[in-house]
Amino acid sequence: MHFYKILFITLIATALLTLDGCSQSNFDSDEMKKHAERLKEISSFQYPLENYFPETPVTDEDPPTTERGELHHAAEDSYASAGTPVCAIGDGIISYSGKRPGYGWLVIIDHPVENVYSLYGHLSTSRWKKGSGKVKKGELIGYLGDPGECYTMRSHIHFGLRMGQRADYPSWGWEEARWTAGYTNSRPELLGWFCPSQIIGQTDSIRTWHKYIQKREVIVNERSLHASDFKITSGRYNEKEDLDQIIRKEFCEDYRLADWNDISTLSKNIEEWADSVGFVESGEENALLISNDGYRIWLGRQYFISRFNHSKPEHFLEHNSIDSNFVCLGSWYGLNKHILAVKK
Numbered sequence: 001m002h003f004y005k006i007l008f009i010t011l012i013a014t015a016l017l018t019l020d021g022c023s024q025s026n027f028d029s030d031e032m033k034k035h036a037e038r039l040k041e042i043s044s045f046q047y048p049l050e051n052y053f054p055e056t057p058v059t060d061e062d063p064p065t066t067e068r069g070e071l072h073h074a075a076e077d078s079y080a081s082a083g084t085p086v087c088a089i090g091d092g093i094i095s096y097s098g099k100r101p102g103y104g105w106l107v108i109i110d111h112p113v114e115n116v117y118s119l120y121g122h123l124s125t126s127r128w129k130k131g132s133g134k135v136k137k138g139e140l141i142g143y144l145g146d147p148g149e150c151y152t153m154r155s156h157i158h159f160g161l162r163m164g165q166r167a168d169y170p171s172w173g174w175e176e177a178r179w180t181a182g183y184t185n186s187r188p189e190l191l192g193w194f195c196p197s198q199i200i201g202q203t204d205s206i207r208t209w210h211k212y213i214q215k216r217e218v219i220v221n222e223r224s225l226h227a228s229d230f231k232i233t234s235g236r237y238n239e240k241e242d243l244d245q246i247i248r249k250e251f252c253e254d255y256r257l258a259d260w261n262d263i264s265t266l267s268k269n270i271e272e273w274a275d276s277v278g279f280v281e282s283g284e285e286n287a288l289l290i291s292n293d294g295y296r297i298w299l300g301r302q303y304f305i306s307r308f309n310h311s312k313p314e315h316f317l318e319h320n321s322i323d324s325n326f327v328c329l330g331s332w333y334g335l336n337k338h339i340l341a342v343k344k
């Protein structure tokens, strides 16, 4: 009896200390860095999506330069279509699974061994989801939701990784300390949030890809181009590869990824151009990867062009078109296509 009494007092004291530590938000950068290093060494985690490419990172600068103005983004956003399976990143216990304003369905998993919790936001409220209990690494916990049910413009996961367990943080009150906090006033690092992809690996490939979704140099669209200035790669490549490097390898330094602006200059001779460059009809199947006004990606989707010879399928939502849908500009996820290159 006496033993349990002491244990109980010890537990309460520990809980109070932990709560006190968190409410003060004493996550100094050194402590976070050390914990991050340790996590990287022992990491038994995987990404929550099969194709995880966080386009919106955790804000690390102060003041932030996010689309949400003054606020810092406390997690990473990776875009994928609604219905994409979401998995537990590691062994743990579901400490929350429910509907939350701003999130749609939200799942939180405590990982006691690593002393972190993972947060999965914008899951589908209407599809199946795991409600409680233990989970194994890679176990299905739910699906990405449709924008309408998740308060998003495009389906994506808002994926956070935070020091401690869910119970270490308040469920209400001080907004940015809450265990559900998606955006914060202070640097997320000071509140215990990690940059997940820096701990879960594949960081290099993600950085490479990041570099290529940023805006390219200004595309000059006044120059006059000829069909002979364009080339199509012989191989098919995944959008996540380094397209410029591939172009240099297949052709030479004088070529770069073609842009919609380059093709627009050919509007009068588009059919002649398509025939001579070898851009055949059969719509989405023979699409070519390009950029649009310097950007390769639109909300997680890679730009491409398709030749429809004026008969565009009903379901195809084009961003733009030349000569009444002879050639259309589209965007989609996970493409494996030939690349259109142009002389610099």
Ligand SMILES: [Zn+2]
Pocket (backbone or CB within 6 Å): 056, 073, 075, 076, 077, 157, 158, 159, 182
């Ligand atoms: Zn987010």
